[in-house]
Amino acid sequence: VYVLDEPTSGLHLADVERLLGLLDRLVDSGKSVIVIEHHQAVMAHADWIMDLGPGAGHDGGRIVFEGTPADLVAARSTLTGEHLAAYVGA
Known part of the structure; x- marks a missing residue:
C-alpha cells in the first residue's frame, strides 16, 4: 500500500501527468495507492x-x-x- 499526501505540490503540469502514469503502473501491478490530493487532474483520474x-x-x-x-x-x-x-x- 502506498499513501501519498499532496504528491503534486510544486509539480509542473507535465510532471503531474508523469506521476499519474507512475501511479497507474503501480495499480496495474496489483499495488494499492491512496492519494490525498486537491489537484483536479488527479481527482478526475482517480478510480x-x-x-x-x-x-x-x-x-x-x-x-x-x-x-x-x-x-x-x-x-x-x-x-x-x-x-x-x-x-x-x-
Whole structure:
C-alpha cells in the first residue's frame, strides 16, 4: 500500500501527468495507492474518491461523498463535485 499526501505540490503540469502514469503502473501491478490530493487532474483520474467535508478544518471530517469521479461530477452534491464538474467541462 502506498499513501501519498499532496504528491503534486510544486509539480509542473507535465510532471503531474508523469506521476499519474507512475501511479497507474503501480495499480496495474496489483499495488494499492491512496492519494490525498486537491489537484483536479488527479481527482478526475482517480478510480475512487472519498470527499471529506462539508467544510475544512473543524467544519469537516465527515465523508460527504464516496464513489467514482464521474458519479461525483454527476451528483454535484459537494463543493468538490461542483469544482470537478467545471474542470471536466460537465
